[in-house]
Amino acid sequence: MAAVKETVSQVAEIDVDNYKYGFTTDIEMDKAPKGLTEDIVRFISAKKKEPEWMLEWRLSAYRKWKKMEEPTWAMVQYPKIDFEDLYYYAAPKKKVELDSLDDLDPDILETYKKLGIPLKEQEILAGVKGASNIAVDAIFDSVSVVTTFKEKLAEAGVIFCPISEAIQEHPELVKKYLASVVPVGDNFYSALNSAVFTDGSFVYIPKGVKCPMELSTYFRINEPNTGQFERTLIIAEEGAHVSYLEGCTAPMRDENQLHAAVVEIIILDDAEVKYSTVQNWYPGNSEGIGGVYNFVTKRADCRGKNAKVSWTQVETGSAITWKYPSCILRGDGSQGEFYSIAISNGYQQIDSGTKMIHLGKNTKSRIISKGISAGKSSNTYRGIVSTQRSATNVRNFTQCDSLLIGDKCSAHTIPYMEARNSSSVFEHEATTSKINDDVMFYCQQRGLDEEQAVALIVNGFCKEVLQNLPMEFAVEAQKLVAISLEGSVG
Amino acid sequence: MLEIKNLQASVEDKMILNGLNLTINPGEVHAIMGPNGAGKSTLANVLAGQDAYQVKGGQISFHSEDLLELSIEERAAKGMFLSFQYPIEIPGVATMTFLKESMNAQRKIRGEDELSTPNFMKLVKEKAQFLNITPEMLRRPLNVGFSGGEKKRNEILQMLLLEPSLCVLDETDSGLDIDALRVVADGVNSLRSPKRSMLIITHYQRLLDYIEPDFVHILVDGKIIKSGDKTLALELERDGYKNIIAAA
Ligand SMILES: Nc1ncnc2c1ncn2[C@@H]1O[C@H](COP(=O)(O)OP(=O)(O)O)[C@@H](O)[C@H]1O
Ligand SMILES: [Mg+2]
Numbered sequence: 001m002a003a004v005k006e007t008v009s010q011v012a013e014i015d016v017d018n019y020k021y022g023f024t025t026d027i028e029m030d031k032a033p034k035g036l037t038e039d040i041v042r043f044i045s046a047k048k049k050e051p052e053w054m055l056e057w058r059l060s061a062y063r064k065w066k067k068m069e070e071p072t073w074a075m076v077q078y079p080k081i082d083f084e085d086l087y088y089y090a091a092p093k094k095k096v097e098l099d100s101l102d103d104l105d106p107d108i109l110e111t112y113k114k115l116g117i118p119l120k121e122q123e124i125l126a127g128v129k130g131a132s133n134i135a136v137d138a139i140f141d142s143v144s145v146v147t148t149f150k151e152k153l154a155e156a157g158v159i160f161c162p163i164s165e166a167i168q169e170h171p172e173l174v175k176k177y178l179a180s181v182v183p184v185g186d187n188f189y190s191a192l193n194s195a196v197f198t199d200g201s202f203v204y205i206p207k208g209v210k211c212p213m214e215l216s217t218y219f220r221i222n223e224p225n226t227g228q229f230e231r232t233l234i235i236a237e238e239g240a241h242v243s244y245l246e247g248c249t250a251p252m253r254d255e256n257q258l259h260a261a262v263v264e265i266i267i268l269d270d271a272e273v274k275y276s277t278v279q280n281w282y283p284g285n286s287e288g289i290g291g292v293y294n295f296v297t298k299r300a301d302c303r304g305k306n307a308k309v310s311w312t313q314v315e316t317g318s319a320i321t322w323k324y325p326s327c328i329l330r331g332d333g334s335q336g337e338f339y340s341i342a343i344s345n346g347y348q349q350i351d352s353g354t355k356m357i358h359l360g361k362n363t364k365s366r367i368i369s370k371g372i373s374a375g376k377s378s379n380t381y382r383g384i385v386s387t388q389r390s391a392t393n394v395r396n397f398t399q400c401d402s403l404l405i406g407d408k409c410s411a412h413t414i415p416y417m418e419a420r421n422s423s424s425v426f427e428h429e430a431t432t433s434k435i436n437d438d439v440m441f442y443c444q445q446r447g448l449d450e451e452q453a454v455a456l457i458v459n460g461f462c463k464e465v466l467q468n469l470p471m472e473f474a475v476e477a478q479k480l481v482a483i484s485l486e487g488s489v490g
Numbered sequence: 491m492l493e494i495k496n497l498q499a500s501v502e503d504k505m506i507l508n509g510l511n512l513t514i515n516p517g518e519v520h521a522i523m524g525p526n527g528a529g530k531s532t533l534a535n536v537l538a539g540q541d542a543y544q545v546k547g548g549q550i551s552f553h554s555e556d557l558l559e560l561s562i563e564e565r566a567a568k569g570m571f572l573s574f575q576y577p578i579e580i581p582g583v584a585t586m587t588f589l590k591e592s593m594n595a596q597r598k599i600r601g602e603d604e605l606s607t608p609n610f611m612k613l614v615k616e617k618a619q620f621l622n623i624t625p626e627m628l629r630r631p632l633n634v635g636f637s638g639g640e641k642k643r644n645e646i647l648q649m650l651l652l653e654p655s656l657c658v659l660d661e662t663d664s665g666l667d668i669d670a671l672r673v674v675a676d677g678v679n680s681l682r683s684p685k686r687s688m689l690i691i692t693h694y695q696r697l698l699d700y701i702e703p704d705f706v707h708i709l710v711d712g713k714i715i716k717s718g719d720k721t722l723a724l725e726l727e728r729d730g731y732k733n734i735i736a737a738a
Contacts, residue, residue, distance in 0.1 A: 433581060441540050442578040445564035445571075446592035447599065452730065458592055460582030460631070 005049070028186035031226075032089035042469050044089050048164045051171065055335035061184045061194030068188045074351040075380040075412060076258070076320050078293065087226040088196045120427075137162060137201045137217040143221045156212050156232055158242075159204040160362070163231050164372060173204060181264035189260040189295045193229045194315055197262070200230035205240035214470055216245040219259075232449065234264070236271035237305060243274040243470055252462040256319060257282075261296045269304030269331065274312070276469050277325075280484075281317035288376075289349030291319025291381040298325040300490050310337040311354065312468045314477045316484040319348060324382065326355035329363035329391075336365040339465040343476075343484050344377030344409070353383035353414075358424070359393040367398040370462040373409035374485060380411075385426060386418040394424040402432045405485070407455070410423060433461075468475075491516050491687050492537075492656055493558075497548035498535050499529075506532040507547070508712040514656070515530075517684040521698055521723060522691045524709035525731050530691045533709070537689075538572040539565050542626040551622055559624045567599035567702035569655030573645040573662050585644065588632045589614060589651060596652060617650040621677050646677040657681065657688045663697040674702030695727040707716070710735055 032043045041062050070081070079108035137148075137160065141240050153160050159170065167174050184194045201217045219230060236242055261279065267273050267287040276296075280298035284291025294317075300309040310326040327336025338354035365385065373379040377404070387394045435457055443453035458481055459466070469477050492514040499507040506529040514520055524530050537550070539562035553568060557619045559578075560568065562614045580588065603615075618628060621643045634642050642662055649657055660680070663671055678688070678701050690701060695731040698720060707720040709725050710731070714736040716722065726734055 057576070099567055364691075408736050431581070437540075437542060437577050439580065442539075443564065443580075444573075444575065445566055446588075446652070447563050447566040447596035448592060449561075449563050452591070452595055454590070456583055460580060460584075460587075463582050 001108050026145050027353070031087050035084040036062075036086070036088055036196065040088055041401075044196055044198060047089065047282075053175070054167055057178075058195050061191055062196075063097065063477060064185045065188070065191035065195055065309060068185070068191055070188050073274040074322050074382070075324060075365075075378065076349040076351050078320055078349075081256075081293070083192075085485050088229070090197055090226045093207045099490060101456060103436060105111040120353045123221075124267060126483070131186075132150075134171045137215075138220070140262060152360070153212070153215075156211055157206040158211050159202065160215055161202050162201040163200045163233060164198075166204075166233070170202070170204070173235065174233070177233055177264070177266055178231075179264070180301045181266060182262050182297050185413055189455060190262050190297045193231060193262045193297070195262050196227070197229040197231035200261070201234075201244075202232070203234040203242060205236045205242045205272070207237040208239040209237075210240070211234070211242040214245060214246065215317040218247045218298070219290070227260065229430075230261045232263040233266075234263070234273060235266045236307075237270060237377075238269045240268075240271045242272075243276070245276040245278070245470060247278045247280070256284075256290060257292045259294050259296070261410075262297075263275055263296070265300035265309060267302050267304060267307040267309055267334075270306050271304060272299065272310075274310045275300070276473065277311075277313040277315070278469075278473060278480065279313065279315045279317050279321070280480060282319075283317050283346060283484075285346050286346060286466040291348070292317065293323045294318035294323065296321075296323040298323065299328065300326070300336070300364075301328045302331050302336065304334070305360075306333040306335075307331045308335045308337075310468070312338070312339040312465065313352075314465070314469070314480065315340070315342040316480055317351060318350075321348075321350045321352055323352045323371040323453070324354055326357065327365060328357045328359065329361045329365065332360040333361075333362045334360055335363065337468075338365075338367045338369070338383075339468045340369045340381075340464045341372070341462045341481065342370070342379060342381075343372045343374075344379040345374040345483065346377060347375070348377045350378070351380040351382055353381045355384045356386070356396060358385070358396075359388040361391055362393045363391060364395045365397075367396070367400070368464050369400045370465055371400070371402045371413075372405070372410050372458060372461065372485070373402070373407035373411050376408045378410045378412075380414060382414045384416040384418070386416075387421045391421060392423045394419075394421065395425070396426045398428045398429075400430045401461065403458065404432065404434045451482075454485060491553060492689075493549075493551045495549045495592050497533075497536070497550065500546055501542060501546050506543075506712050507536070509548070510709075510713060512707065512714065514687045514689065515689055517653075517682075518705065519682065519688040519701065519703045521703040521720075522689065522709050522714075523693065523706065523723060523726060528709045529712040530709055531660055532712075533574055534575075534658050534691060536688075537565075537656075537658055538562060538570060556637045564594065564599060566652075566654075567596045568653045571649050571654030571657050573649060573657065573659040574641075575631050575660040575664070577584060577636075577641045577645055579636075581633045583632050584629055585632045586614065586628045589628075589648065591653060592648070598631075613651065614647075617647055620650070620680070621647055622673055624648055637708065638681055639667065639670035642666060642674055642702040643677075645669065646674050650677060650681065653681075653686075655686055656689070657686065660691045661687065661693065662680065662690075663692055663694065671697065672700065700722050706732060708738075711736075 030041055041058050045058055133253055185191055203282035205211050262264050265273050281294055284375055302309055311329055316322055329336050336356050342350045342352050344350045367379045371379040371381055381400050385396045400413045404411055413430055438451055466478055494512040497507050497510040522530055532543055538552055590610055623643055703720050706718055706720060708716045
């Protein structure tokens with residue numbers, strides 16, 4: 001059989017065996033009843049022991065959401081979600097507030113161990129994972145179960161904690177910044193998230209501080225029929241620097257799981273935030289059954305002069321991904337970057353991209369998007385670059401490359417450019433290439449087997465993006481890229 | 491080294507090779523000439539294992555093994571090298587990286603250790619210089635934006651590095667100017683040895699002025715209709731295919 005034909009038939013097999021994070025954890029859970037009403041919102045708020053203002057905020061979000069319609073413009077197809085058939089709150093029963101790591105439910109600890117995420121600081125310090133200096137916030141279904149290195153970070157003045165804790169401990173910061181980048185009513189899912197978000201990470205880097213270590217959050221959806229609505233808020237004061245990474249996995253389940261997150265980043269004068277994502281939610285099986293719906297709103301606001309934000313994403317999982325990490329380049333001289341690898345295989349559907357909104361003078365943005373489609377998947381890049389009239393000397397560089405493996409998948413590139421200013425310089429490059437039998441034959445004639453050949457071609461294809469990940473994760477991501485295409489070669 | 495018996499092969503249900511016989515002993519250089527569409531590239535592809543070409547009959551033994559039982563990469567690791575008529579471009583993969591990956595992949599199949607980076611670099615530098623290939627070219631993505639001549643020189647570079655026992659060159663001379671032709675021929679000649687054999691596919695006698703063959707075969711309609719020594723190429727140049735075919 002010709003290599004590509006074989007590829008196509010083998011792609012069909014990508015499922016259970018290839019998804020290495022598909023196990024479930026059996027633990028007792030505390031759940032709210034199914035469905036979404038004002039009472040559920042009150043229930044969540046009460047569970048979180050939230051102050052009155054937070055409850056009111058959630059309720060108003062809920063009322064907004066009730067009036068909104070699900071968006072349908074993305075190039076993805078799925079049966080209508082029954083929002084009344086979901087659980088909106090699920091937390092491990094045992095010991096939600098931990099005094100120390102030793103109190104953590106051993107099953108959860110085991111789960112994170114299986115995922116290769118070190119929660120025990122001792123283990124990290126002992127170099128068990130090789131990644132020496134990473135603080136971790138681990139979120140299990142609806143709650144944060146543990147945050148490591150809190151004290152060490154506090155010495156530098158850095159706040160890194162679950163957002164539920166920030167609401168209690170740092171209400172002034174939360175009130176000031178929450179929904180200041182993504183307004184509650186921005187879209188259907190941001191409104192829903194605002195009403196029912198249960199946890200997420202909160203990061204505050206004070207003026208002039210360079211965060212002494214990488215920060216990371218690991219999300220895990222375990223419970224069936226449970227939506228995960230996390231909320232992340234990152235604030236970098238003047239001159240602050242931080243690099244943050246999120247990783248996501250979920251067990252294999254036949255029903256679809258909903259994940260609707262909101263991430264907001266505020267960056268002040270001369271500050272810099274690097275946000276990296278390695279998203280590996282369960283993609284569904286070979287028939288396209290199951291998998292996570294990943295509907296996410298991520299936005300960074302470069303509020304200060306010369307502020308800088310960089311989004312890097314490696315999207316390999318989820319049945320459906322709907323995600324456009326965006327940059328509002330408000331401060332003069334601010335810079336936004338978006339580096340993306342989006343891999344779709346099997347029946348996965350991805351509609352992802354970015355928005356670069358140039359409001360300030362001399363602002364710059366750079367978009368490097370690498371879409372890889374295999375199997376029967378669909379992979380769309382959708383992006384907007386816009387300049388306001390008053391924003392002079394804006395620069396944008398966009399490069400969108402698509403790589404197709406087999407002939408049953410599709411790739412689309414939808415770039416919008418809106419320049420209301422003649423001094424703007426936009427550059428756009430796009431390519432589409434294909435791993436066909438000729439390329440495979442050439443590599444194999446030189447001694448590479450099919451898998452090595454695909455890995456080499458794909459890694460070459462997305463090199464520019466992989467290089468942008470924090471070093472500790474670049475190798476992992478490279479492996480993940482290979483694993484997620486494992487079914488596509490012999 | 492290579493023994494082809496009554497080879498019949500088709501592509502997309504069309505018979506191309508119709509009972510081809512050819513024996514190549516160690517150290518011999520054979521040239522195959524023939525009109526367009528005669529099946530020259532088909533032969534090269536069948537030898538290398540391109541699976542778009544179906545073998546319908548006959549046998550091929552390579553180093554006393556059944557070649558047709560081996561995968562493409564196993565054949566490569568056992569010393570089969572094909573210099574492509576149309577080399578492939580791979581964006582994003584530096585030529586240097588590709589060379590290293592292929593070398594180590596072959597060593598791995600043979601159960602040998604990987605070459606250390608410094609040793610590899612030294613080797614590449616030396617061979618590249620010989621072929622007028624600059625370090626800058628080695629940093630560029632494989633064959634992307636290379637001129638026709640650069641692509642062909644890059645094929646020969648891979649051949650020099652991989653040190654195959656059977657070098658199959660498919661129209662390596664096409665698209666080369668006389669200087670590039672000389673460089674390529676010098677590269678090929680430097681590999682001639684009593685243990686290594688070559689199968690040179692070409693349209694024109696020109697290349698054979700530089701790489702002197704021991705045998706020349708004329709392939710027409712998927713069959714070798716005439717074999718001889720190097721003078722046959724000159725005869726062909728003088729009389730043209732038509733007369734040779736008519737006489738055969
Ligand atoms: N991949 C292919 N698909 C269909 N026909 C092919 C293919 N490759 C070669 N052929 C046909 O096979 C015949 C022999 O081709 P080839 O071996 O390339 O000839 P040569 O190299 O001698 O010019 C030609 O008629 C050509 O059109
Ligand atoms: Mg040919």
